[in-house]
Amino acid sequence: MGLDLGLDRTGRYEIVACVEKEKVFCNTIRQNSAAGRINPNLKVFEGDINDLDPAQVLDSVNLKPGEVDLLVGGPPCQSFSTAGKRGTVQDPRGTLLWQYLRFVEYIQPKFFLMENVRGLVSAALRHRPIAERPEHGGAPLTDNEKPGSVLRRFSEDLQAIPNAAYHFDVFEVNSVNYGAPQIRERVIFIGNRFNMEVDFPNPTHGPIAAAKAQDDLFSAPAAQPWATLRDAIGDLNETNPVVLDFSPRKKSFLSLIPPGSNWRSLPENLQQESMGKAWFAKGGRSGWWRRLTFDLPCPTLVTMPNHASTALCHPTETRALSLREYARIQEFPDDWQFSGTVSEQYRQVGNAVPTRLGKIAGEVIASCLDTMKGRNWQPFPTPPDAFRIIYIQSHVRTRQWFKGGKTVIWEDGEQNETAAYDRPQTLRKTSVIG
Numbered sequence: 001m002g003l004d005l006g007l008d009r010t011g012r013y014e015i016v017a018c019v020e021k022e023k024v025f026c027n028t029i030r031q032n033s034a035a036g037r038i039n040p041n042l043k044v045f046e047g048d049i050n051d052l053d054p055a056q057v058l059d060s061v062n063l064k065p066g067e068v069d070l071l072v073g074g075p076p077c078q079s080f081s082t083a084g085k086r087g088t089v090q091d092p093r094g095t096l097l098w099q100y101l102r103f104v105e106y107i108q109p110k111f112f113l114m115e116n117v118r119g120l121v122s123a124a125l126r127h128r129p130i131a132e133r134p135e136h137g138g139a140p141l142t143d144n145e146k147p148g149s150v151l152r153r154f155s156e157d158l159q160a161i162p163n164a165a166y167h168f169d170v171f172e173v174n175s176v177n178y179g180a181p182q183i184r185e186r187v188i189f190i191g192n193r194f195n196m197e198v199d200f201p202n203p204t205h206g207p208i209a210a211a212k213a214q215d216d217l218f219s220a221p222a223a224q225p226w227a228t229l230r231d232a233i234g235d236l237n238e239t240n241p242v243v244l245d246f247s248p249r250k251k252s253f254l255s256l257i258p259p260g261s262n263w264r265s266l267p268e269n270l271q272q273e274s275m276g277k278a279w280f281a282k283g284g285r286s287g288w289w290r291r292l293t294f295d296l297p298c299p300t301l302v303t304m305p306n307h308a309s310t311a312l313c314h315p316t317e318t319r320a321l322s323l324r325e326y327a328r329i330q331e332f333p334d335d336w337q338f339s340g341t342v343s344e345q346y347r348q349v350g351n352a353v354p355t356r357l358g359k360i361a362g363e364v365i366a367s368c369l370d371t372m373k374g375r376n377w378q379p380f381p382t383p384p385d386a387f388r389i390i391y392i393q394s395h396v397r398t399r400q401w402f403k404g405g406k407t408v409i410w411e412d413g414e415q416n417e418t419a420a421y422d423r424p425q426t427l428r429k430t431s432v433i434g
Contacts, residue, residue: 006358024340177203230294241322260293260410303350386432
């Protein structure tokens with residue numbers, strides 16, 4: 001419900017119906033709806049969207065095709081994530097991405113909002129293993145194997161919807177750049193049936209150094225510093241926190257890590273003992289035995305904070321971040337309740353879209369709806385030239401972990417100039433789907 005809560009915070013939308021497959025997640029929605037934390041009359045459809053008729057959803061809220069202002073969705077697409085092994089889309093119309101498109105086709109909303117992982121932008125319909133690609137002696141890539149072929153097919157099928165020509169713009173953004181206390185990259189799709197080209201705002205927050213400098217790619221520098229972990233949880237006092245905690249073995253290693261550091265602060269023999277084969281792997285492996293720092297934004301929340309390789313250890317206590325700390329970082333209301341087992345509750349928060357991005361996107365679309373209402377809902381006469389992909393400084397790195405053969409520790413309350421990266425060079429870049 002991260003997107004939903006963000007939209008609700010704009011004060012411009014009434015969320016009338018939602019679809020959710022997981023029973024325990026539906027229980028969370030119903031529990032908070034009954035308590036008035038979101039629309040008390042919200043219709044909750046529990047089940048697989050593949051088996052749901054969009055006509056049934058519209059009938060339940062007494063609406064007809066074309067009358068919905070905004071259709072919102074975040075179809076799970078793990079196969080597109082760059083964090084794991086990419087899968088393949090043999091028949092895209094069988095995926096949840098195309099099920100979302102099926103709802104767009106029937107409901108014909110004025111606007112649609114869809115979020116996803118950034119890997120969707122470069123995903124191919126058919127995945128070719130790296131060892132079999134042309135640069136390694138393989139045959140040339142087919143059209144379906146080329147990066148971006150998923151979005152190309154999606155845009156083609158979107159344009160083919162009868163009596164409703166949709167345009168959409170794609171934005172690669174990071175929640176931390178808009179005031180959320182978390183570094184989290186997402187891809188936001190905003191579509192409409194009015195031939196309207198939509199824009200997403202430039203970042204409002206950034207590193208302190210960025211707020212002091214002007215860059216030609218922005219009309220103005222970021223005005224505010226990034227929100228930090230301290231901003232999110234510094235005043236939180238819990239007597240009986242819900243924690244998906246580390247094992248005693250993991251705590252024995254984490255207890256040796258100072259705030260703002262990771263596995264590199266361990267003696268070499270303990271590094272090898274604790275990390276096993278991962279110690280010999282390439283890459284920074286910055287998440288291993290990571291203890292957070294209060295003076296920086298939180299790294300991306302994962303569904304389980306107690307994994308050794310993606311540890312989210314409290315800055316001053318040797319424990320994982322609590323569930324309520326997780327919720328604070330995602331900017332859920334403090335009175336928001338979660339149903340299910342401890343791991344199911346963490347999964348709900350970790351998989352959510354930061355509510356901040358829902359609010360920003362909701363404000364953008366509300367402004368567009370106001371514009372179209374002023375035009376008496378008459379489409380612009382000429383469609384935009386292309387479907388755009390706009391990169392808006394989505395790749396954010398806040399600090400270094402290792403430099404010049406030495407471990408770098410971020411120390412709260414200090415200047416940390418030698419631990420900070422230079423500000424990014426590419427702040428905004430536009431490409432097209434073609």
